[in-house]
Amino acid sequence: MARIGVDVGGTNTDAVLVDGARVLGAVKTATTADVLGGVRAALAQLLAQTACDPAGISAVVIGTTHFTNAVIERRELQPVGALRIGLPASASLPPFVDWPDDLAAMVRGQTHMVAGGHEYDGRPIVPLDLGAIRDAARRMADAGLAAVAVTSVFSPLTAECEKEAERILAEEMPGASITLSHDLGRIGLLERENVALLNACLQRLARKTVSAFADALSGSAIDAPLYLTQNDGTIMRAQAASRFPVWCFASGPTNSMRGAAFLSGLDDGVVVDVGGTTTDIGYLKGGFPREANAAVEIGGVRTLFRMPDLLSIAMGGGTEVSADGSRIGPQSVGFRLLEKSLAFGGDTLTATDIACAAGRVDLGDRARVAGLPSDVVTRSLARMGEMITEGVDRMKSEAGAVKLLAVGGGSFLIPDQVEGCSEVIRVEHYAVANAVGAAIAQASGEVDQIFSNQTRDQAIGAARTEAERRATAAGAAAGSLKLVEVEDIPLSYLPGDARRVRVRVVGDIA
Helix, strand or coil: CEEEEEEECCCEEEEEEEECCEEEEEEEEECCCCCHHHHHHHHHHHHHHHCCCHHHEEEEEEEECHHHHHHHHCCCCCCEEEEEEEECCCCCCCCCCCCCHHHHHHHEEEEEEEECCECCCCCECCCCCHHHHHHHHHHHHHCCCCEEEEEECCCCCCCHHHHHHHHHHHHHCCCCEEEEHHHCECCCHHHHHHHHHHHHHCHHHHHHHHHHHHHHHHHCCCCCCEEEECCCCEEEEHHHHHHCHHHHCCHHHHHHHHHHHHHHCCCCEEEEEECCCCEEEEEEECCEECECCCCEEECCEEECECCECEEEECCCCCEEECCCCCCEEEEECHHHHHHHEHHHCCCECEHHHHHHHCCCCCCCCHHHHCCCCHHHHHHHHHHHHHHHHHHHHHHCCCCCCEEEEEECCCHHHCCCCCCCEEEEEECCCHHHHHHHHHHCCEEEEEEEEEECCCCHHHHHHHHHHHHHHHHHHCCECHHHCEEEEEEEEECCCCCCCCEEEEEEEEECEC
16 A cells, blocks of 8 residues: 655655555645644645545655754743752753753753662662652642653663652653653763753644644545654654654654665665755665764754764755855755745845756756856856765765765755765655655664673573564564664673663564
8 A cells, every 4th residue: 555755844845655666646845834734735735646545545654854943943842840860970060051051041941950870780879869859840840840851870771760750750740741861862861861851842842743744634534544754764653753752853864865765776875965955964874874873963952862874064955155156055045045046036146046057957047047157157066066075975984985866856966976976876756755765664663771691692682572572562563573783782891791782673564
């Protein structure tokens, strides 16, 4: 049965209908402020274009940058109560300590630090202060806070303290949204706490957005399961997205990478996704984006959790170009391209105008850019080519030439030859590769934790069993599960033959 993939970007909402390996239809509409209108319009146009019977759709998968944009643009974020369990340790760096001032002012509701937590080997630091947790919960309830993030020292190893705090918070703050850091982040207290705080401040927006997506489906007479795509290129049920919106942060560029792999038939290579404002460069390995192993900043907040390794540069179809062609960006006209660029009758020289003058693309009225000096066009194209070459070189993980997959509505800015790349591949449906990536996404399960007092094979086996359980809970068919990544690192400083094991499995949607 056919699947619909939708990508909701800041400027455009793309939708595709995919049946097996065939893309049956594709549309691009404007994103609306309420999200619902843009998705509903995209679905209506897609169904009309393909004459598809809504009863024949098996699933709808949506990718969105809505939550990332909310953090970056500082909008629709709710105040959060921060509860950290770890005293007497960690007192010198309180929650929100490394946040940008403007974002912290919006999100910081109350902060509470209480005694408890564990050492790296699982021993309690001090007994958990249940009374302090209950007191903090009552203060947050009195302040009207409806979202709380709980972080405990070394909770990815032992989550007992966070779970006990959740029980008390639920008693004292019925109806509040509670985020536990061990569900999201990795070892590294501040980065994991930051992820939990970001997730908590997006809870209200996540429920509103997922509800709008569900309403768009029902308004289109589509009675099919709704999924959202995650940062690793796989899907999760809509209910899970309401709880963990941070898992959708990088789903836009990740979907483009997965779509590029699907449309090209290649599993390895560099993907360059050129949008209206930025260009995202990532690396495909085995058909999935390479994950970042270092801290990733979201809206100025340092985090460390499951995110793709991406490089974003300020170059897109709407990027402004200086009059002499020597400077590209970083400013962009963005969604105002159709009114601001020269080719569409505006007064701003953009990268799209340069591409039109060079004959790379036919948009707007080419006569309006025919008078651009040839040296300006040549200089601008050369500088854009240099920016892409530099970005690709930074993302490559091997010395030899690699294949470059060009996708995105602004991919006409990518030259046909890029230094360090054996060839530039332009795929069909390149402009909606993000929606294609959403449509073909699979379900996944991942485990990243420390195992002790087990052999290497036992630890990996236990991690794989848990990863498979999580994958089926996310919607994967049990018989389709496939192991895609295994990593184990012995930890000589821990007792009991301890090792950190990371396992990821994927499977088709059941």
